Structure formats: C-alpha cells, structure tokens
Amino acid sequence: MAPRREPNHRLARLIEDSKASNAALAHRVNELASRAGVNRAYTHTSIRNWTVRAMVPDAPAPALLALALSERLGRTVSLAEIGMADTPTSTVETGLNFHRDPDQALNLAAEYWSTVDRRSFVKASPFALTAYSPATIRWMAVPADPPRARVAGARVGRADILELRAAADEARRWDSKFGGGNWRASMVTDCLTQRAAPLLRGTFTDKIGTELFAATAELARVAAWHDVDMGNHASAQSHFVQALRLARASGDRAVGSYVLATMALHVYLCGFPHDAVDMAEGAYERAKNDAPARVLAFTQLAKARAHGLAGETRDAAAALSLCERLVDAADADDRDPTWLAYLTRARVAADAAEIYRDLELPAEALLWNRQAAAMPASDYSRAVGIRQTVIATAHLQQRNLEPGLESGERALTILSSVRSNRSRSYLRTLTTALAPWRTEPEVADYLHRAGLVLAAG
Secondary structure (H helix, E strand, O other): OOOOOOOOOHHHHHHHOOOOOOOHHHHHHHHHHHHHOOOOOOOHHHHHHOOOOOOOOOOOOHHHHHHHHHHHHHOOOOOOOOOOOOOOOHHHOOOOOOOOOHHHHHHHHHHHOOOOOHHHHHHHOOOHHHHHHHHHHHHHHOOOOOOOOOOOOEEHHHHHHHHHHHHHHHHHHHHHHHHOOOOOOOHHHHHHHHHHHHHOOOOOOHHHHHHHHHHHHHHHHHHHHHHHHHHHHHHHHHHHHHHHHHHHHOOOOOHHHHHHHHHHHHHHHHHHHHHHHHHHHHHOOOOOOOOOHHHHHHHHHHHHHHHHHHHOOOHHHHHHHHHHHHHHHHHHOOOHHHHHOOOOHHHHHHHHHHHHHOOOOOHHHHHHHHHHOOOOOOOOOOHHHHHHHHHHHHHOOOOOHHHHHHHHHHHHHHOOOOOOHHHHHHHHHHHOOOOOOOOOHHHHHHHHHHHHHHHHH
C-alpha cells in the first residue's frame, strides 16, 4: 500500500453516487477477484482506507473496484475517475480505449498488441458489459473514417495484407476444428503482436491503409472469438474494441457491422440478450445502405439468437425470416464477401434449431435441424459437437430419452477432443437436462463420463 496525502474525494463521490455501502462494495470486489483467480479479503475498512486515507491497493484491485462501480452506475468507470490512474491497468493497457482521433487509435492499437502477452490480468478478468458501451456508441455515431495515408516506419504493401488475411483464414479453420484453445488457433494473437502491430506503425498509401485496417480488424475479431470460446472474456472484449476501432478506420461499414454483430453474440453468450439485440440492431441500421446482404444477414442472425434466449418468439422469428431473405439475396450480390461464405441457408437452419431450443419449442427446433446441412466432424468438430448437444436437449424437452441420449453420445465423443470452454458449457446444459433420468443406469454412466470430460476441460 502506498499512502497519499489527501483523501480520495473522486472515489468517495462515486461510491456515494453508486449508493453502495462500503461492505457491499468490498464484497463485490472480492467476488470479482475470485472470478479472476485471485484471492482477496477486502472489508468495509479497506474501502475506507482507499477513500479517507487515499491508500492505493495492489493490482488488480483498482481495476476490479472500477468494474464494481461500473456495474453499479451503469457506465464505464475508468481508473482516472477513481483517482488511481497511475496503477498498472489503465484503459490503454486493457485495450478498451476507442479513441476518436484515427492516428491516436492506430498508435493505441499497436501499443496494446505489442505488449498483450505481458498482460495476464486482462485474460483473467471477468466480462463487463459496460466495457463495450463507449466503443459501441462511438462506432454507431461515426461508423467510417475518411481514407488516410501515413508516413512513419517501414513501407506496407499488399503482400503484408495478404499475409494477415491468410493468418485469419487459417486461424478460423483450426478454431472450427479443435476449438479456441488449440495452439494453432491461438497463434492469431502472435500474428497481431509480431506482424500487425508493426505494420500499423508503418508507411502506407490511403488505399493500402484501408485494406490494412480491415485485415487487422478481422484478425482481431478472430482473436476475440478465440478468447470467447475459451472463457477469456475481458481479453475478448479488448480485442473486439480494437477490431471495431480499426473497422471504423478502414472506412468500411460492412467490416464494422460484422465486428459489432459478433460482439452482440458475445454479449448474448454472457447472458445479456436485450443488450445483444440493441447491438445487433445498431450493426444492421448503420450499415443497411452500404453493406453486402450476407453481412446484414449475419446481424439479423445475431439478433434472432438474442431474442431466442430472451424468450421473445415473435421477434426471433421475424429476425430469422429477414436473415433468410438476405442470405437468398446474397447470391446475386457482387459485393458478397468470401469471409462470410459459410453463412448459408443450411447454416441459418442450424442456428435456428438452437434458437427454438432456447424458446423451449423442441418440435420446431428439430424441424429446423432437418433443414440444416450435415457438416463433417473432422473439419467442424466444435460446431458439430455443439449442434448435437442442442438436438439432444431438444429431444429431452420432448421427454424422449433414447434419441436425446444418442445425440448426447455423439456430442460427448466429438467434444472430448475439442479445447473449448464454450462447448463444455453446452455439454453442461445437456447434463442438466438429463437430471430427471439420472437414476437410469445408462444415464448415470453417461453423466459420469461427461463429468470426466468437463473436469478435464
């Protein structure tokens, strides 16, 4: 602890505005620390020391305190606001700064990725919905910057951009096959650190700059999704914010719309469906006059999934219907992006099965599943395994144990070789759905084997 001379009036005012007692705030900081894998035992006296005596706790407590106050106040609270800006976890370091000035934004992105490997705290920190608010608002206010050239370091050429795009493509393939924890998939962060960050500091024409920003935005989006898959939610948020800022720098609304819609899926997966709907709607509205049809379809699919989790059947069906129409229109769109070629009618049907499973309409879920194309487990292990858990739970919602257990067996076989926290969460949902039959010998055996897979994850 390092004492200060004056009381921390800024922190005291924020605590007063939050209407949290010192004891309640200390308890929440302890909870967040535990979720981040750090043991802390702060009390009301600790909070008093931080305000009246202006003592500064060791990291990661300042960042967790700011997060706890953010939750209470419904907005992002920075370390500067709580009078602890000189502690090691500023918004620049955590990657959540969405700077209005394009040059500053490039510098901050390059700085973040240049040091990301040294930031274990960011990976361990929990998800904070408010961390997305400034970036989302600023992108929706200004989704595209004008083109810009830069004269700085080494010259950037099209070969460099092709390398970044190839890295993103390869990472997506390995992610689909083995999950975000696979070492090849996780190398995308190394590419951001070793290749993209230096290129952002380079010399390029306005046209090359536009392509560089879009390619780096997609690379960052892929890195973020790997982190989502592994449950590294704060790290994912940092990558997503930087991806969205670079999408704006590229001047391509379609890239920004795709990134924001993927962020909406992250928010939905973390249990905030209504906020996810807002983000998906923003992604659609700000790009509907500019983006290719398949990109707009993706925003509607994200929206439909969020409505499904919220139990809003009519809204989910409407978004899903628009998604299908946009996918159909995409075949005649000469701007159709190759990086979204996977979003086909069959893929929409597979997602629709999960939407209707979430709505507890199992007959509709199974009907949609019959429209979905079969995917080889050898190439799409995680997706196939997750889909089998969804089908299994839909059967169990109909009280049909035998087909539910058959799909569950397929899911367990596939997912046992996938490194993915997200896939394991689907497996947990399935084991919960099997609870009413847990005394049946075959179910008890399955639950035992599933428990071993989950424990090993």
